[in-house]
Amino acid sequence: MCENFKSDPLENQGDVVRRIRLENQKIENYVDMALYYARSEDVYKDYVIRRTNLGEIAVVVLKRNKGYLIQSQIQAEVDCKDKAYTDEKWIAFILNQLVLNAAKYCRKKGGKIWIYTSQKHKSDALTKHSHGVRLVVKDNGIGIKEEELDRIFEKGFTGSNGRKTERSTGMGLYLCKKLCLKLGIEIYARSKAGEGTEVILEFPISS
Known part of the structure; x- marks a missing residue:
């Protein structure tokens, strides 16, 4: 499955209507974050683990944020051929946070986000699983300084990049990490300042 989301101009929408929709989407995202944070201690009461089409989830997340991506002139591409056992x-909430985070720090011109899956068959120094499915959210944005990379999942940590934008709360990646631990998913990042970032979700083989 491969889909390409391009930043085409919004048609037949006044500027005021467009801005209202974008602000409503931002509010909805913050409300979601608050709700999931409140429920994060009791994930086990509210999840159903089943074989999940990761590509379909990615497409839904991108469509949800289409207006914001278009406004920011960011293209997004999905190529997820693998499925995983998860809720x-x-x-979808975790992936939504990762997409928003990638978009926030994308380059101003030629910004792009890739969401894709791959199979893992051998050990990796960054992860504990010897095999499974990787879901990767990659961007060509401003990247993360090497000395800050190990701290990006800490609660409230915004780093030097976050201090440049008033939209940074330091909660998105922290909550992703917390929920991934509850769901048995490994999450880690690779990045280089000025060259973009990859956040990897690793699902162990399950049945």
Whole structure:
């Protein structure tokens, strides 16, 4: 499955209507974050683990944020051929946070986000699983300084990049990490300042 989301101009919408919709979407995202944070201690009461089409989840997340991506002139591409055992609702929330984070720090011109899956068959120094499915959210944005990379999942940590924008709360990646631990998913990041970032979700083989 491969879909390409391009930043085409919004048609037949006044500027005021467009801005209202974008602000409503931002409010909805913050409300979601607050709700999931409140429920994060009791994930086990609200999840259903089943074989999940990660590509379909990615497409839904991108469509939800289409207006913001278009406004920011960011293209997004999905190529997810693999499925994993997880909870659809919770993984959609996690992926939504990762997409928003990638978009926030994308380059101003030629920004792009890739969401894709791959199979893992051998050990990796960054992860504990010897095999499974990787879901990767990659961007060509401003990247993360090497000395800050190990701290990006800490609660409230915004780093030097976050201090440049008033939209940074330091809660998105922290909550992703917390929920991933509850769901048995490994999450880690690779990045280089000025060259973009990859956040990887690793689902162990399950049945």
